[in-house]
Amino acid sequence: MELSCKSEYAILALIEMATHYQNGEPMQIRQIAAQQSIPDRYLEQLLATLRRGGIVKSQRGSKGGYFLTREPWKITVFDVLECLEGSDMRTCEEDANHKNIDTSVINEIWQEAREAANVVLQKYTIQDLCDQRDSRRQLDIMYYI
Template sequence: MELSCKCEYAILALLEMATNYQSGELLQIRQIAAQQDIPDRYLEQLLATLRRGGIVKSQRGAKGGYLLAREPWKITLLEILECLEGLDVHPCEENITSKSLDSSVVEEIWREACEAANSVLQKYTLQELCEKRDSRRQLDIMYYI
């Protein structure tokens, strides 16, 4: 399983919004793009998708921008990936009669791997990613002193 560029950029943008969540500050696309080194036009498309998925809210106007629709500790990585990639986390029903034994075994292992990945992604929220980032920043600062 590989993290797509689209998902990575979206998570980086959401981390930027999570960092500013407590202040209630609206972030403009150009601010997020500059801070996280994401192309503006691409970020605009990603944020539109995340808005339709209920993960972010937008406000128009001169002082407009984007902010998280909910608290960062209530938004999981799995929810973000489902919104962007349209992942189906619920395994489809087995139709044993039309599948070969080999095919059934492969599908069973694949389903188990997907369930394990989904379990990990469901466990982490934007808040936890922010905390991991901040703790690593502290370690980097301590290392260089």
């Protein structure tokens, strides 16, 4: 299992939005892109997908932008990945008639691994990622003093 660039950028954008969640104002694409070093055009596409998935909302106008649809502690990493990558998480699609015992064993183990990964991804929220980032920043500051 691998984290795609698309998913990583989306999670980074959501972390940035979660950081500014309390002020209640939408964030513009250029703000998020600058803070997280994400290409503007790519971020625009990702946010459109997240909007269709109900994770972010957009607001038009001079003070427009994007904001989270719910609290950062209610958005799991699994929610984000499911929105972007789909729920099947890439399995080998083969005709059921062509499966043999070896293939069945491999698919069962892969299914078990996906289920275990999904449990972990459902455990962590965007807020958890923000908290971990903040605590690591604090450790970095302490180390350099």
